[in-house]
Amino acid sequence: MLSLTCPCCGITAEETEFHPGGEAHLKRFGPGSSDDDFEGYLFGRKNPKGVHFERWRHSHGCGKWFLVARCTATLEVFASYSAQTTTPPVDVIKAIKAKRPDWEGYA
Amino acid sequence: MSNAVSALNSERHEGFVTVSEAGLVGMITIRSDQASKPLVKALKDLGLSLPPKRGITEAGGLVLAWMSPDELLLICPHDQAPAHTGALEAALAKTHALVVNVSDARALMHVRGARADEVMMKLSPADIQQLPAGEMRRTRFAQVPAAFWRSGREEISVICFRSVAAYVMGLLEVSARPGSELF
Numbered sequence: 001m002l003s004l005t006c007p008c009c010g011i012t013a014e015e016t017e018f019h020p021g022g023e024a025h026l027k028r029f030g031p032g033s034s035d036d037d038f039e040g041y042l043f044g045r046k047n048p049k050g051v052h053f054e055r056w057r058h059s060h061g062c063g064k065w066f067l068v069a070r071c072t073a074t075l076e077v078f079a080s081y082s083a084q085t086t087t088p089p090v091d092v093i094k095a096i097k098a099k100r101p102d103w104e105g106y107a
Numbered sequence: 108m109s110n111a112v113s114a115l116n117s118e119r120h121e122g123f124v125t126v127s128e129a130g131l132v133g134m135i136t137i138r139s140d141q142a143s144k145p146l147v148k149a150l151k152d153l154g155l156s157l158p159p160k161r162g163i164t165e166a167g168g169l170v171l172a173w174m175s176p177d178e179l180l181l182i183c184p185h186d187q188a189p190a191h192t193g194a195l196e197a198a199l200a201k202t203h204a205l206v207v208n209v210s211d212a213r214a215l216m217h218v219r220g221a222r223a224d225e226v227m228m229k230l231s232p233a234d235i236q237q238l239p240a241g242e243m244r245r246t247r248f249a250q251v252p253a254a255f256w257r258s259g260r261e262e263i264s265v266i267c268f269r270s271v272a273a274y275v276m277g278l279l280e281v282s283a284r285p286g287s288e289l290f
Contacts, residue, residue, distance in 0.1 A: 017247050
C-alpha cells in the first residue's frame with residue numbers, strides 16, 4: 001500500500017484517502033500549438049519503471065493538490081511537495097539521488 | 108419560517124458505545140487567507156484565536172477548526188449561525204473571502220464511550236490511536252468524506268454531509284454493535 005504525506009496539511013495517510021491525478025510537470029500545449037505537440041501533451045507519458053513524479057489530491061482531507069516523487073516499482077515515496085512548481089525542486093532531486101544513485105535524473 | 112430539522116432527528120443507538128446524532132448544529136465555512144487581519148480580528152471579537160494547522164480552538168460554546176490551508180469551520184448553536192455568518196461577512200467584505208452558513212448541509216454525530224476509538228478504527232484509514240485531543244482529522248468513513256475530533260473525554264464527534272448522514276449513522280451503528288469490539 002502506498003502511504004503519502006500531504007504537504008498542505010501534514011497528514012500522512014494511505015492512498016485511499018487521496019486521488020491520483022496522473023503525471024506531474026506536464027507542459028501544456030493548447031490552441032495554436034502544433035498537432036504533434038498537442039498529441040504529446042494529451043497522450044505522451046513517461047510511464048517509467050522507477051522514479052516517477054505524480055500529481056495527487058488529498059480528496060478526503062484538505063482537498064489540495066500536491067506532487068509526489070515515488071518509485072513505481074517499489075512504491076517508495078521520496079518526497080511530496082507543493083503543486084506550485086514546474087520542475088522538481090532541488091531538495092527533492094537530492095532526496096531521490098541519495099536513494100537511487102544510478103537514477104538518470106529529471107529531463 | 109419553516110421549522111429546521113436535523114438530518115436524522117437525533118437518532119440514537121446503544122452498542123458497546125453510544126452513537127447519536129447531535130440534532131441541530133450551526134456550522135459556518137470560512138474560506139479566506141487565514142493570516143488576513145480582518146479575519147483574525149473578527150474571530151477575536153468572537154473570543155476565538157486562529158487554530159494551528161489541523162487544530163481546534165474553543166471559546167464560549169463556539170468551536171473553530173482548521174480544515175485546510177484556506178478554510179476554517181466555525182461550529183456554533185444552530186440559531187446563532189445566521190448572525191455569526193452576517194457578522195463575519197461584514198467583517199470580511201473587503202477581503203477575498205467567502206463565508207457560508209452550511210448548517211443545514213451537514214450532520215454531526217457523537218460517539219460516546221470508552222471504546223469510541225474502536226468504532227473509528229473500523230471505518231477510517233486514519234491513525235486513530237495517534238490522534239491528539241484538539242485536532243480535526245478530515246478523512247474517509249468507508250466510502251464518504253468525514254471529519255472528526257476528540258470533543259471530550261471518551262467522546263468523538265463526527266461531521267459528515269447531510270446527504271450521507273443516514274449512511275454514516277448506519278456505519279456507526281453496525282460498527283458499535285456489542286460483540287464486535289476490536290480489542
